[in-house]
Amino acid sequence: FTEEKLGQAEKTELDAHLENLLSKAECTKLWTEKIMKQTEVLLQPNPNARIEEFVYEKLDRKAPSRMNNPELLGQYMIDAGNEFGPGTAYGNALIKCGETQKRIGTADRELIQTSAINFLTPLRNFIEGDYKTITKERKLLQNKRLDLDAAKTRLKKAKVAEARAASEQEVRITQSEFDRQAEITRLLLEGISSTHAHHLRCLNDFVEAQMTYYAQCYQYMLDLQKQLGSFPSTFLSNNNQSSSTPVQSVSTPSALASASASLPSVSNSVVTSGISELKSSSGSRKARVLYDYDAANSSELSLLADEVITVYSIPGMDSDWLMGERGNQKGKVPITYLELLN
Numbered sequence: 001f002t003e004e005k006l007g008q009a010e011k012t013e014l015d016a017h018l019e020n021l022l023s024k025a026e027c028t029k030l031w032t033e034k035i036m037k038q039t040e041v042l043l044q045p046n047p048n049a050r051i052e053e054f055v056y057e058k059l060d061r062k063a064p065s066r067m068n069n070p071e072l073l074g075q076y077m078i079d080a081g082n083e084f085g086p087g088t089a090y091g092n093a094l095i096k097c098g099e100t101q102k103r104i105g106t107a108d109r110e111l112i113q114t115s116a117i118n119f120l121t122p123l124r125n126f127i128e129g130d131y132k133t134i135t136k137e138r139k140l141l142q143n144k145r146l147d148l149d150a151a152k153t154r155l156k157k158a159k160v161a162e163a164r165a166a167s168e169q170e171v172r173i174t175q176s177e178f179d180r181q182a183e184i185t186r187l188l189l190e191g192i193s194s195t196h197a198h199h200l201r202c203l204n205d206f207v208e209a210q211m212t213y214y215a216q217c218y219q220y221m222l223d224l225q226k227q228l229g230s231f232p233s234t235f236l237s238n239n240n241q242s243s244s245t246p247v248q249s250v251s252t253p254s255a256l257a258s259a260s261a262s263l264p265s266v267s268n269s270v271v272t273s274g275i276s277e278l279k280s281s282s283g284s285r286k287a288r289v290l291y292d293y294d295a296a297n298s299s300e301l302s303l304l305a306d307e308v309i310t311v312y313s314i315p316g317m318d319s320d321w322l323m324g325e326r327g328n329q330k331g332k333v334p335i336t337y338l339e340l341l342n
Contacts, residue, residue, distance in 0.1 A: 074101030301331030
């Protein structure tokens with residue numbers, strides 16, 4: 001090995017196919033480790049809890065069950081609601097929110113458990129099992145190669161016929177051992193492709209577990225929103241003016257949905273009220289901005305709701321856009337955000 005590093009001995013190179021397989025195995029090991037560790041961080045963001053679970057796992061003992069963050073928040077909300085009084089609007093809402101948070105916490109536990117079994121365990125088994133075997137056989141191959149190169153060097157240096165014959169015999173033996181070890185290593189490395197296929201199935205299981213979790217959370221929050229929105233009069237009678245805020249926040253998604261749904265109708269009314277004439281002519285018109293708009297790039301113009309700008313069309317422009325001017329600033333603006341003025 002030393003002579004090889006100093007350039008005094010020739011090195012037997014592995015064939016290109018084996019080198020490619022070794023490179024693929026190293027790459028697989030590197031990214032499997034990174035994905036596995038980051039998945040653990042995603043499922044359990046608390047580093048202290050991860051260390052505790054690791055220690056219990058190494059001691060072959062079951063970690064004590066503790067409430068997770070959503071469950072803890074849910075319990076606090078339920079306790080607070082009971083303290084304030086389940087008959088009051090705020091107390092009742094807290095209890096309902098707390099129960100939902102606890103359901104989300106249960107779904108979170110199921111996600112962690114399913115992901116650990118179907119995704120993390122197979123990845124860990126590859127790192128701690130298959131790849132360790134590959135590393136061991138690869139090290140043996142390296143030793144066999146060094147033995148072969150040393151035998152070749154002794155053959156070159158042999159002067160006497162008897163020494164040459166002995167060296168030739170040694171080269172044949174070491175070459176045979178090297179070839180056999182190379183074949184063993186190659187067979188193990190070719191199993192990396194089936195490892196990828198197995199990990200792909202595990203990845204599908206992980207995605208399905210996440211999909212189930214997020215679908216459950218969405219359904220829980222949807223049900224909670226309906227429950228909280230079912231008694232707005234209670235909010236009003238209990239909390240007077242301040243009650244309007246939670247009610248509005250609860251209905252925000254539906255408000256956004258109705259706003260987005262109304263955009264096409266705005267677009268239609270704008271088209272019927274003069275857009276087509278404006279596009280066919282070379283003139284300009286004043287338009288009032290209906291909603292705030294942030295420019296996506298330098299070719300567009302940012303807009304503020306209720307401001308009045310000048311708009312006109314240029315040949316070849318997309319049918320959904322106009323050119324807008326505000327003082328020295330100009331750029332493309334979306335038609336759906338405008339109302340033409342007479």
